[in-house]
Amino acid sequence: MNQYFHNMINGIQTVFEGMSITLASMFQGPATVEYPDVDVRSVDSIRVGLKGKRGYKGNLRGMPENYRGILDVDMSICTACLICMKACPIDCIAITNVKCDKRKLQGKNGKPAAQTRAATRFDIDIAKCMFCGLCVEPCPTGAIFHTNEFEMNRDNLEGLILRFVAPEEAEKASKRAAEIAVEQAEKKAALAKEKAAAKGEDS
Ligand code: SF4
């Protein structure tokens, strides 16, 4: 009998405990943000978003630094080395390249990097991308990186392919590559001629 009353009191007590938490949360602000009215991507916009309105009272700091959002590529430091393309486990990245004039670049961790190739195509299929970051890690110059952007609404799959090389840039690079090939062939021919002439003098 004692046990029966003990269980009953215990049951009533736990119901009151649960209901008191529910009651308290009714008078607190919401624990969620009103996305997309509140932009969670930067501190400033969060402040603006919350200004003058009752809403989330927590400590929002925007997106974390290591957030893996939509990829971006800084083509000015990309060496078209294809490392990121080979690192992608699901073939989201498509790069084609041609020879270009050699230039030195500042690589990641202070290591020097050289550019000998220029991209004529650099596409990333965001529809397939799983934001794993495997392409970002091995990039020698830090050209490919994740942004903190996560919105990319398109009404067709084609629109989800990011293209980082404009057709006119690709054409320019191809033209220059053809010129380089001619220059190299001329140099080779001149060298061969010099060698042949030197051989003739010796004999
Ligand atoms: S983040 Fe991952 S899936 Fe997306 S392109 Fe890079 S390696 Fe491929």
Ligand code: SF4
């Ligand atoms: S690994 Fe980096 S440098 Fe090489 S092609 Fe990719 S983005 Fe460009």
